[in-house]
Amino acid sequence: MADTRYTKDHEYIRIEGDTGIVGITSYAQEQLGDVVFVELPSVGKKVDQGAEAAVVESVKAASEIYAPVAGEVVAVNDALESAPGTVNEDPTGSGWFMKIRIADSSQLNGLMSEADYKAYLDTLS
Template sequence: MSQRRYTEDHEWLSVEGDVATVGISNHAQEQLGDIVFVELPEIGKSLEKGSEAAVVESVKAASEIYAPADGEVVEVNEALNDEPGKVNSEPESGGWFFKMKLSDAGQLADLMDEAAYGAFVEGQG
């Protein structure tokens, strides 16, 4: 069973085994507005927790997507190249950005579960 975790930068990740699928939360896409472009990482790229992994551009702003843990990019969501709006319509499912093989799953212990993330978002408002 996969676990859904959230970062304070509004990324979500769903973990199955040692592979995490990463995207941005529904809250984040609402803040960004209409997404017009996504820059995905290269497959094979090594990422460090907190490092820039991808970029998402909306009509309002460009935002970095950060790696939620150390690991290596093993897959990217090519569909976003043609249809970046998927991030708006399916932010926490079909609009994922990349998958990474985790090198230290222990790093995920600091991340929030769905309830904690909901409280975090409310606290920002």
């Protein structure tokens, strides 16, 4: 029943009740190449929609991860610290970044559905 929404910056948010699991899409991890480090926010941090919430680094690039919606960070995936490659191997599963308690669920309506996101990817190639 989990509904997943997407941003143009290739973050996803998988909605679970009033919280959402945030990570980067498979397309994004492929573009980045081998992820070597993920800088996660601290639990309890309040983020605005579109604000920088994390940083993901490959050998040659660092990219900011923006919060898809406003809210409070209620959990982060500490396992990425010792195994950043998980982001490449399983980006939408065990390679998640953080869990956000969604402040305003209406913001989700501005994000792309899975079908929309697929169509968006087609425009990029």
